[in-house]
Amino acid sequence: MLVVFFLVSLAYAFYDNSKNIYELTPKSFDDVIYKTNHTSVVEFYAPWCGYCQQFKSHYIKAAQASSDVAQYAAVNCDLPENKKLCNEYRIEGFPTILVFRPPKWTGKITKKNGHSSEIYRGERTASKLTEFVKGRVKNYVKRVNARDIASFVAVKDKPRVLLLTSKTSISPMFKALAIDFLGSLDFGYLTVTDEIKSEVQKHIEVESLPQIVVIDRDGSFHKYEGPTARTAIAKFLGNFAEAEDGETSERGTFLKGLKKGLYKSYRDFKKSRAGKSKSAKHDKDEL
Numbered sequence: 001m002l003v004v005f006f007l008v009s010l011a012y013a014f015y016d017n018s019k020n021i022y023e024l025t026p027k028s029f030d031d032v033i034y035k036t037n038h039t040s041v042v043e044f045y046a047p048w049c050g051y052c053q054q055f056k057s058h059y060i061k062a063a064q065a066s067s068d069v070a071q072y073a074a075v076n077c078d079l080p081e082n083k084k085l086c087n088e089y090r091i092e093g094f095p096t097i098l099v100f101r102p103p104k105w106t107g108k109i110t111k112k113n114g115h116s117s118e119i120y121r122g123e124r125t126a127s128k129l130t131e132f133v134k135g136r137v138k139n140y141v142k143r144v145n146a147r148d149i150a151s152f153v154a155v156k157d158k159p160r161v162l163l164l165t166s167k168t169s170i171s172p173m174f175k176a177l178a179i180d181f182l183g184s185l186d187f188g189y190l191t192v193t194d195e196i197k198s199e200v201q202k203h204i205e206v207e208s209l210p211q212i213v214v215i216d217r218d219g220s221f222h223k224y225e226g227p228t229a230r231t232a233i234a235k236f237l238g239n240f241a242e243a244e245d246g247e248t249s250e251r252g253t254f255l256k257g258l259k260k261g262l263y264k265s266y267r268d269f270k271k272s273r274a275g276k277s278k279s280a281k282h283d284k285d286e287l
């Protein structure tokens, strides 16, 4: 009886109940880590390892603090099905934390798995890891200067998102948002200082900072008025373009299902969707 209990406790995954951390297998690893322009953190662990047990709560905290800027995942190297994966990434000690970064997207097709990975060697605390990850988010938000405003807000074939801010740098969350809409929306930020405020006012009505404005194809302005959170803003931006990534996208639906255990891979997800739409069509035919 004792022996059985021991075996069961060894097999359990650390993060099944953590909303923001995906437990990966060889079936889902590439879909989650490589098929995205987001940065990912992966902890390779073994449930019996003391350092892993110590780190667990820190990892959960880090994911809670920054899952809006990067993806968090884990691989249980104790599972027989994961052994190959852990060998492939040359995991020698537990826990090993790898940070994966996609290649910069330039509008051209890049080679598959062009991601770079690096080992996180910093302190194993939530705050240090979070800080590190925030520094590893690719930036697609262009700086807009006072003299560029006119051309940024002009009529164009792609809608644009402009962040008006008092700060001189962009938040990692806003960078992540730009990645969610990579290819479909162009992002810019404008630091509104006292010196350029009147110049900015000639083009855009500035009420308070920070402020997010969408300039649609026809040059019309649409101000965002809601909470400063990635998903809330993404919902608003969804009125102008389709999200490629993030909670409001198809990929977001896949990731949610993966977390719930509904699918094991993106292929599973696609198959189940195709099945559903077929049966929906069938229902209609019968009416």
Ligand SMILES: *[C@@H]1O[C@H](CO)[C@@H](O)[C@H](O)[C@H]1NC(C)=O
Pocket (backbone or CB within 6 Å): 034, 035, 036, 037, 102, 105, 182, 183, 184, 244
């Ligand atoms: C990055 O985003 C672009 C534009 O949406 C897309 O074509 C490309 O496949 C993405 N790259 C990866 C690795 O997912």
